[in-house]
Amino acid sequence: MLEARGITAWFGDHQVLDRVSLTMPAGQITSLIGPSGCGKSTFLRILNRMHELVPSASLAGEVLLDGDDIYEPQKRLTDARKAIGMVFQKPNPFPAMSIYDNVIAGLKLTGIRADRARKDYLVETSLQKAGLWKEVRDRLRAPGGGLSGGQQQRLCIARSLAVQPRVLLMDEPCSALDPTSTRVIEETMLELASEVTIVIVTHNMQQAQRVSSQCAFFLAGAGKPGGIVEHGPTDAMFGDPQDDRTADYVNGRFG
Numbered sequence: 001m002l003e004a005r006g007i008t009a010w011f012g013d014h015q016v017l018d019r020v021s022l023t024m025p026a027g028q029i030t031s032l033i034g035p036s037g038c039g040k041s042t043f044l045r046i047l048n049r050m051h052e053l054v055p056s057a058s059l060a061g062e063v064l065l066d067g068d069d070i071y072e073p074q075k076r077l078t079d080a081r082k083a084i085g086m087v088f089q090k091p092n093p094f095p096a097m098s099i100y101d102n103v104i105a106g107l108k109l110t111g112i113r114a115d116r117a118r119k120d121y122l123v124e125t126s127l128q129k130a131g132l133w134k135e136v137r138d139r140l141r142a143p144g145g146g147l148s149g150g151q152q153q154r155l156c157i158a159r160s161l162a163v164q165p166r167v168l169l170m171d172e173p174c175s176a177l178d179p180t181s182t183r184v185i186e187e188t189m190l191e192l193a194s195e196v197t198i199v200i201v202t203h204n205m206q207q208a209q210r211v212s213s214q215c216a217f218f219l220a221g222a223g224k225p226g227g228i229v230e231h232g233p234t235d236a237m238f239g240d241p242q243d244d245r246t247a248d249y250v251n252g253r254f255g
């Protein structure tokens with residue numbers, strides 16, 4: 001389980017999130033929805049300590065992974081990144097690197113040692129879980145950049161899975177893909193959900209309904225930092241929202 005408690009975030013003196021708390025249960029997919037600029041990506045990046053890569057960025061609050069705060073001073077950055085993977089909007093495989101090497105690229109970066117047999121195993125199982133194995137098993141030595149956009153995104157998912165994370169964060173993972181590739185990624189997410197906790201930022205309300213069991217609706221008032229207006233089971237958020245602003249947003253009346 002991943003739990004954010006009282007997350008407040010700034011870029012310089014611009015506060016972009018105000019005391020955001022959210023529990024993201026294990027074995028479930030949580031969607032973060034809301035209009036542009038309300039802090040969803042910032043919140044997601046705080047969940048695996050990527051926010052601190054921006055020089056002006058700062059934050060307050062806690063992020064607990066199975067009860068341990070990933071921001072405790074003695075906790076290492078690479079441990080947080082190993083346990084909590086991230087897939088981005090635009091597929092970003094290493095284009096000249098082989099499919100095989102792309103999948104295991106994260107091992108070295110996170111200090112995981114593996115012999116050849118172990119690497120072979122991780123490549124096969126990660127590609128299988130990402131729904132790409134059958135399409136690439138005969139060309140593992142071909143460059144990752146030669147795959148289609150949807151295949152590249154599944155390659156990036158496989159790369160995240162190879163370090164065996166407990167959580168996978170996905171920032172609009174399908175927004176650069178066609179509808180068919182989008183459906184394949186959504187099916188992949190649903191299959192992964194039983195073993196990896198997934199948190200996804202999406203602007204696609206149908207996607208949020210298709211994949212997630214829980215949603216959190218973020219909003220920022222004019223000139224104000226973002227926060228969660230309402231969160232709960234996806235069915236309730238779409239079928240019986242408690243806040244008028246949630247109802248307006250999920251029904252496409254703004255954003």
Ligand SMILES: Nc1ncnc2c1ncn2[C@@H]1O[C@H](COP(=O)(O)OP(=O)(O)OP(=O)(O)O)[C@@H](O)[C@H]1O
Binds near residue numbers: 011037041
């Ligand atoms: N690197 C940065 N430096 C300064 N300000 C930033 C930076 N990244 C984001 N912001 C600001 O933080 C606020 C929240 O942005 P964020 O990208 O988290 O919103 P979002 O809800 O994910 O938007 P979108 O849906 O468009 O991706 C915005 O006002 C944005 O301008």
